[in-house]
Amino acid sequence: MNRRSPPACRRVRAALQAWADGQRLPEGLQAHLDRCSSCRGFRDFLTAYPRALKTGLDARMRGWPPADLEALLSARPSGQVAPGAVAGTRRRRRGIWALAAAAAAALMVAGWGAYRLFDAQLIARAVRAGLSAAVDRLYAAPLAGGVEGALVHPEPDEGRLLEGMSTEPGLEGLGAGWFSD
Amino acid sequence: MRDPEIRPIPPTEPSEDFQLIRRFLETGDPRCFRSLVERHQPSVRRLLWVMLDGAREEVEDVEQEVLLALYRGLGNFRFQSSFRTYLLSMARYRALDALRRRGRRRREERALRLLAPSLAAPREQVQELESAERILSGFRRLTDAERQLLLLRDVEGLSMQELAATLALPVGTVKSRLHRARTRLARILREGR
Numbered sequence: 001m002n003r004r005s006p007p008a009c010r011r012v013r014a015a016l017q018a019w020a021d022g023q024r025l026p027e028g029l030q031a032h033l034d035r036c037s038s039c040r041g042f043r044d045f046l047t048a049y050p051r052a053l054k055t056g057l058d059a060r061m062r063g064w065p066p067a068d069l070e071a072l073l074s075a076r077p078s079g080q081v082a083p084g085a086v087a088g089t090r091r092r093r094r095g096i097w098a099l100a101a102a103a104a105a106a107l108m109v110a111g112w113g114a115y116r117l118f119d120a121q122l123i124a125r126a127v128r129a130g131l132s133a134a135v136d137r138l139y140a141a142p143l144a145g146g147v148e149g150a151l152v153h154p155e156p157d158e159g160r161l162l163e164g165m166s167t168e169p170g171l172e173g174l175g176a177g178w179f180s181d
Numbered sequence: 182m183r184d185p186e187i188r189p190i191p192p193t194e195p196s197e198d199f200q201l202i203r204r205f206l207e208t209g210d211p212r213c214f215r216s217l218v219e220r221h222q223p224s225v226r227r228l229l230w231v232m233l234d235g236a237r238e239e240v241e242d243v244e245q246e247v248l249l250a251l252y253r254g255l256g257n258f259r260f261q262s263s264f265r266t267y268l269l270s271m272a273r274y275r276a277l278d279a280l281r282r283r284g285r286r287r288r289e290e291r292a293l294r295l296l297a298p299s300l301a302a303p304r305e306q307v308q309e310l311e312s313a314e315r316i317l318s319g320f321r322r323l324t325d326a327e328r329q330l331l332l333l334r335d336v337e338g339l340s341m342q343e344l345a346a347t348l349a350l351p352v353g354t355v356k357s358r359l360h361r362a363r364t365r366l367a368r369i370l371r372e373g374r
Contacts, residue, residue, distance in 0.1 A: 021356065049366065050335040053331070055310065059310055060230065061226060069218060072248060
């Protein structure tokens with residue numbers, strides 16, 4: 001309400017506000033409205049603006065599609081709805097693309113870092129050395145305690161090795177021929 | 182003197198809402214939920230549009246959030262308030278969350294959307310739209326709280342008690358702020374002529 005309005009106008013406008021809130025208009029108000037264009041304008045504003053505002057808002061949203069209820073309704077009843085299934089197709093698509101882009105970026109960064117940290121030839125050399133060591137160990141295990149060890153290194157303790165092998169379960173007598181020669 | 186054709190815009194019948202909710206909860210019939218949403222979606226969308234300054238993508242996202250929350254939580258509805266109040270309160274809180282997420286700066290940038298030109302309309306509606314545009318541009322100059330009050334009371338037709346419950350304010354406070362907001366809008370429109 002305008003502070004500079006005459007007291008009569010203030011009372012009338014308060015009554016008009018109450019009328020807009022659902023109360024009845026007091027008797028005798030019409031006489032004031034007939035002679036006061038300002039209060040009449042306020043009454044007209046109160047009468048017309050809600051519909052005009054609604055029209056303006058609806059015009060702004062004209063052509064917007066209705067809410068996407070399909071995903072929501074195809075899910076199970078309340079409390080059992082998977083959030084991903086109902087968050088809207090557009091938003092879901094956006095999320096998937098964002099995730100894919102983030103994963104690709106992470107892979108590129110990790111690959112570049114690995115390349116910088118380990119030279120390719122260094123890696124190949126390390127693999128070869130590792131493989132050789134593994135093969136050596138594989139052969140060394142039976143050699144250390146058996147027949148083939150004696151063949152490779154016949155000089156020291158061959159008799160002990162062969163004797164030792166000859167007592168192993170399942171290999172008894174294996175070194176007998178060699179030793180007798 | 183009062184013109185029932187003009188105001189208030191009649192709200193939907195609460196008992197019909199209750200019937201639809203009960204039927205949906207008992208049978209899980211998706212048509213009930215769809216009907217319920219269709220009855221109130223325009224109101225929800227208007228509120229979100231006003232609160233989010235017309236940012237379409239954001240309005241649609243928050244609307245989906247509201248519908249999801251409604252779908253999940255409808256079993257908790259106690260039938261003690263109107264469904265309309267319940268749903269608009271839910272929408273309002275979701276919109277406030279979105280505003281908090283968005284941050285003040287982006288919000289101010291988007292406020293200009295309220296003044297963007299509207300879509301083309303049939304010729305017979307042009308005059309009505311011109312008037313609507315004028316009111317909308319004045320409406321945009323109000324504060325957020327004033328806009329919510331005017332929309333919920335004078336466009337959506339919530340009662341004073343419903344409005345007080347939705348905004349978590351005493352009825353007397355709601356009434357005085359509402360009257361002030363109407364007076365301010367009237368003054369803005371008068372000065373803008």
